[in-house]
Amino acid sequence: KNEVEQSPQNLTAQEGEFITINCSYSVGISALHWLQQHPGGGIVSLFMLSSGKKKHGRLIATINIQEKHSSLHITASHPRDSAVYICAVGAHSNYQLIWGAGTKLIIKP
Amino acid sequence: DGGITQSPKYLFRKEGQNVTLSCEQNLNHDAMYWYRQDPGQGLRLIYYSQIVNDFQKGDIAEGYSVSREKKESFPLTVTSAQKNPTAFYLCASSTSTGMSYGYTFGSGTRLTVV
Numbered sequence: 001k002n003e004v005e006q007s008p009q010n011l012t013a014q015e016g017e018f019i020t021i022n023c024s025y026s027v028g029i030s031a032l033h034w035l036q037q038h039p040g041g042g043i044v045s046l047f048m049l050s051s052g053k054k055k056h057g058r059l060i061a062t063i064n065i066q067e068k069h070s071s072l073h074i075t076a077s078h079p080r081d082s083a084v085y086i087c088a089v090g091a092h093s094n095y096q097l098i099w100g101a102g103t104k105l106i107i108k109p
Numbered sequence: 110d111g112g113i114t115q116s117p118k119y120l121f122r123k124e125g126q127n128v129t130l131s132c133e134q135n136l137n138h139d140a141m142y143w144y145r146q147d148p149g150q151g152l153r154l155i156y157y158s159q160i161v162n163d164f165q166k167g168d169i170a171e172g173y174s175v176s177r178e179k180k181e182s183f184p185l186t187v188t189s190a191q192k193n194p195t196a197f198y199l200c201a202s203s204t205s206t207g208m209s210y211g212y213t214f215g216s217g218t219r220l221t222v223v
Contacts, residue, residue, distance in 0.1 A: 031211065031212075033212060035214065040219070042115075042118065042215075042216030043199055043214055043215075043216060044216070045212075045213070045214050048211060048212070086151075086152075088152075088212075090203075090212065096142075096154065096157065097142075097154075097201070097212065099144075099151045099152045100151060101150065102151060
């Protein structure tokens with residue numbers, strides 16, 4: 001079992017829908033990262049969380065340390081949100097990142 | 110503003126040639142990392158460095174080499190010994206290796222070997 005699990009693996013939705021992507025982890029962490037990767041493009045860091053909730057525009061990230069779970073929400077989704085969303089955690093045991101496999105999101109107009 | 114610069118964004122090389130990917134940071138971060146991503150897969154650690162003039166192999170170091178002569182720079186060389194070098198390469202840096210740290214990510218280099 002991977003130490004960082006993302007769900008769903010693939011998600012297709014209509015423009016305007018509320019999107020939720022989940023990340024569960026099994027190790028003690030000091031921080032969790034959400035990143036975005038557009039097809040054929042580079043990686044953009046969206047959020048770094050160690051507790052609570054952060055919001056940036058239409059993106060909201062939450063983390064529950066006790067349940068070892070984080071969610072990334074997109075409100076009023078748009079086709080330009082189509083990308084792979086990646087969760088990565090920094091473990092307590094060492095400083096290295098453990099990466100999720102990513103969630104491929106497609107927003108149809 | 111501080112950050113990580115990876116260059117170039119896209120790189121094409123002929124098979125059998127060595128190629129060096131650049132990664133520069135102006136964040137005064139101690140640790141730097143190189144990751145590789147293959148289509149449809151998660152990122153995997155190639156090499157990392159915690160201090161200048163020191164680096165360690167990650168999970169997939171074969172066919173790669175690095176140097177850390179300056180704190181700001183951590184170049185990755187993809188050698189001809191790397192059997193399948195076409196991939197997306199991501200550089201990252203972090204503050205101290207203690208319990209509280211933060212990561213910064215480059216935008217990546219997409220290498221295609223023809």
